[in-house]
Amino acid sequence: MVTINDIAKEAGVAKSTVSRYLNNGSVSPKTKEKIDAIVKKRGYKPNTFARSLKAQKTNMIGVIIPRLDSPSTNEVLSGIDSKAYEKGFQLIITNANQETEREIEDIYTLAKQKVDGIIFLAKEVTSKHRKTIEEIDIPFLVLGQETKEIPSITHDDYGAGKKIAQHALDLGHHDFLYFTVSREDKAVGRDRYDGFYKEISRNSLAKVEMVETSFLMREAYNTAMIELKKSKATFIVGATDTIALAVMKAANDLKMSVPEDISIAGYGGYDLLSFMSPALTTVKYPYFTIGDLAIETLEKMILKEEVPHQQALENQLIIKETTKKFK
Amino acid sequence: MVTINDIAKEAGVAKSTVSRYLNNGSVSPKTKEKIDAIVKKRGYKPNTFARSLKAQKTNMIGVIIPRLDSPSTNEVLSGIDSKAYEKGFQLIITNANQETEREIEDIYTLAKQKVDGIIFLAKEVTSKHRKTIEEIDIPFLVLGQETKEIPSITHDDYGAGKKIAQHALDLGHHDFLYFTVSREDKAVGRDRYDGFYKEISRNSLAKVEMVETSFLMREAYNTAMIELKKSKATFIVGATDTIALAVMKAANDLKMSVPEDISIAGYGGYDLLSFMSPALTTVKYPYFTIGDLAIETLEKMILKEEVPHQQALENQLIIKETTKKFK
DNA sequence: TAATGTAATAGAACCGGTTCCAATATAATG
DNA sequence: CATTATATTGGAACCGGTTCTATTACATTA
Structure with a gap:
């Protein structure tokens, strides 16, 4: 690999001159031209490492x-x-x-x-x-x-939860099942649910059932297969779009029809999922x-x-x- | 930021000794112990850059x-x-x-x-x-x-194309529409299609119509909306699963039912899509x-x-x- | 033409490590 | 105990750049 020393030697100048040429550039036109040619000819590329070492950047x-x-x-x-x-x-x-x-x-x-x-x-x-x-x-x-x-x-995860809640109430639902993730995840696991729950309970006496599952679709699907059978909720929320998708799959496999039998909503608004049928109601995040x-x-x-x-x-x-x- | 020199000075040894301690480690037990303590106390982390500069790795x-x-x-x-x-x-x-x-x-x-x-x-x-x-x-x-x-x-993109072709022929189809991408992409655009086409024409007189679109779902969807209307193919292939998904969406919007009216297959086998309903027939790539x-x-x-x-x-x-x- | 200012350059030091070599300390051997 | 082998260690050189300082070359001014 060609270094700054090679260039300097070949151009017959000090390596500091080459360095100056590469950076701020207080170099005479003819030196510049000379170095230019050699750099091009040899295909010289400064070593980022050496550079960063001194430059601290x-x-x-x-x-x-x-x-x-x-x-x-x-x-x-x-x-x-x-x-x-x-x-x-x-x-x-x-x-x-x-x-x-x-x-x-x-x-x-x-x-x-x-x-x-x-x-x-x-x-x-x-x-x-x-x-x-x-x-x-x-x-x-x-x-x-x-x-x-x-x-x-x-x-605004809390607000997102509220938005879904409002929508669900607007549609006249009053029995909810919410698939969430660990509350350790404050944004996804806690705020979204809290926003949803508070908004529901502030406006109605409706029941909200909450089940914890995982970000992994396979696990979310398994959880949903168990819970959907037991639940008589008419409005289901998944803490992410992928969880919602897994729930839909489970619903489908249980011969429940979406949205005729149950409504489902998620959070995310992923591009890919907007091409599914039926298209998922969701809160779109930027x-x-x-x-x-x-x-x-x-x-x-x-x-x-x-x-x-x-x-x-x-x-x-x-x-x-x-x-x-x-x- | 603490450097190897700081450690050496504080330990009262040469920096080469500290370096040796950090690497191969021909260092006496008590020196090791001494350096150990200081490194830990000062939270010393070698600078990867300086290290790579000499080590060339x-x-x-x-x-x-x-x-x-x-x-x-x-x-x-x-x-x-x-x-x-x-x-x-x-x-x-x-x-x-x-x-x-x-x-x-x-x-x-x-x-x-x-x-x-x-x-x-x-x-x-x-x-x-x-x-x-x-x-x-x-x-x-x-x-x-x-x-x-x-x-x-x-x-094995060519083989993947053949597999879909065989499957389509096994099902008795004989009118095909293939959404591909630019032939510049040899693997996805050319080999998959060529495998499909050759296998079809080797075994039947069926007609294969081919349309070029893009990897982007939005564009694939637009193309499909136009082509599906004109075509009377009963078996559609997308050069990727996402293209196939976009085609399905278009079919859905055109009130064509999958797989009753038309069959659709893709390439990829993405995890996410296996949770869609109906689940997509595809060639799964490792x-x-x-x-x-x-x-x-x-x-x-x-x-x-x-x-x-x-x-x-x-x-x-x-x-x-x-x-x-x-x- | 001498004095002064400015632009261009060379040389050395430095960044934070690794590695080679020589020097020293310690252990093993006869 | 002297000699030799081996383990540790310090010092210097080096990796490929940047940057500071001193020097040189050239142009400008009086």
Whole structure:
């Protein structure tokens, strides 16, 4: 591999001159021309590592995601990627596989990599996380969960729950079954449900039954197969679109028809699912936007500019074919 | 940030001793103990950059993907990620956004980053690619497309096409409509279709109509809305599961019922789609496995061991609910 | 023409590690 | 106890860049 020394030697100048040529550029026109030619001829590419070593800046941003096979994660990632590309940041994406231990590990790994900043798609921010984040002392942004100590961008999960509740009440339902995930996940597991529950109970005496399942479709399906048989709810909510999809599949396999027998709604608004039939009623989250905003915010943090400690994004109820008036 | 010099000074030893402690470890027990304590106390983490600079090894693997929002890409990525994690490689994932120019750019960027190897999920390998790959001189593995010059792992796309054709003929159909993508994409656009077409025409006089569309569901849907109206085919194939899904949606919107009026099949076998109703007949590709195998192979290449120039993976026809005997 | 200012350049130090080599300390051997 | 082998260690060089400082070359002004 050709180095700056090779270029300098061949051009008959000091390597500092070549470096200057590569950067700010206080170089005479003819030297510039000479170096230009040699760089082109030899196909010289500066070694990013050596460069970062002194410059203390890598232009890399680390992203920690909980899983690789989630539509919402991918949409967020798309938003992050497109903005990062625009701004000339390189992404290092690490998958923590839903394990807290790996999350901590990944934070350290990225720190060693000397990334300029880290974006963390969190399911939960524990004190262990906080300790690690404080220790590495790198601009750090949390997505999807609110935290007192660390800047974050969140969705209005509570409001989303309320929106579905209002819709369900508008349709005249009064018997609900809600498939949620672990309450450890404050945003998805707690806020969405709480918003739904509070809104229902504030306006009616209706019954809300709640069952915990997992993000994995297979497990959600199994849970649904058991619960749907027992329940006489007419309006079902899944804590994510994929859970809702699994519930629909179960309903189908149990010969319950959607939305004739039961209505179903979810949260997410994934592109892929909008092509299903019947189309799912859902609360659409601006996943792409949150990714985009994340890079904007993180860049400011890197430049030591002021950023809002917490930003929340709005979402929107999309009424499609899986919900229907209670007969 | 604490450096090796700080540790050395505090321990009263040379930094080479600390370095040795960190690596091979020919260090006396009591020195070790002393350094141990200080490293722990100060929370010292070696700077990966400085380390890589001399060691000429980064333990990073670059992955270039065509898009972030494709289920197949994500499954491949999952496979790559899980194996890479197991082997202690760090992943740098870059998204080329389906643009050849960005692909080339990404190859250079990763080279500058001094990754140990690159995995390229290709839609096409042009001579421009080949030139770049040759130039950077880094272990390079192509996934999904066959190339003479560069090691690759591919799917049996031709065979997959044949399998769907056989299935369609077995069901007694004889009027086919095939939604494909650009023939520039040799694997998805050409081989799958060619396998299908050859098998059909080898066994019957049936008519195969072919229409080109895009990977994007929205576009595939629009194309399908136009073509389905004109066509009287009874068996429809989509070049990917997502295209097939878009076609199903169009059929649904045109009040054609699947599989009563028309049968539909795709390629992929994505997890998510297996939860749809009706479940899609498809050829299941071992996406996770290919990712896994990719890391295994690339590691050998990095260690300069011999690898097969080309490896092809088998796939499997999964008959579900969207295909039915021709009445 | 001498004096002064400015642009371009060379050289050295540095970033934070690894690695080679020589020096020293310790253990084993005769 | 002297000699030799082996284990530890310190110091210096190096990886490929950037950046600071001093020097040189050239142009401008009086």
